[in-house]
Amino acid sequence: MTSPISAISGLSSIGGLDAVSSVAGLGGSSPATNANDAVNGPSESFTSMLSKGLESVQGAQTKASDLAVQAAEGKLQDPAQYTMAATEAQLGLQLTLAVRNKAVEAFQEIMRMQA
Numbered sequence: 794m795t796s797p798i799s800a801i802s803g804l805s806s807i808g809g810l811d812a813v814s815s816v817a818g819l820g821g822s823s824p825a826t827n828a829n830d831a832v833n834g835p836s837e838s839f840t841s842m843l844s845k846g847l848e849s850v851q852g853a854q855t856k857a858s859d860l861a862v863q864a865a866e867g868k869l870q871d872p873a874q875y876t877m878a879a880t881e882a883q884l885g886l887q888l889t890l891a892v893r894n895k896a897v898e899a900f901q902e903i904m905r906m907q908a
Contacts, residue, residue: 856878
């Protein structure tokens with residue numbers, strides 16, 4: 794199965810976005826058999842997916858920071874490695890912020906419906 798992210802040619806090589814491709818697997822899940830499964834099942838998988846994505850973004854930022862130090866010390870052979878790592882970290886952070894903003898908007902919309 795191809796990832797929806799892989800359709801964007803510039804993002805297909807970014808390692809930090811691999812966790813996002815697991816979202817495609819959520820559509821084929823079976824319906825919950827009882828109310829407890831409906832409450833606990835999807836939230837646990839979403840939580841684990843979210844934590845993996847955040848760990849991935851943190852790893853990309855750490856890698857970019859390490860490469861920046863190496864570039865400043867003159868130990869980095871290819872400065873393009875730092876540029877790519879910094880861009881990957883920036884894109885991962887932008888994606889994380891976009892997902893957070895959409896989640897907050899969805900929560901606020903739900904709260905408006907209940908009022």
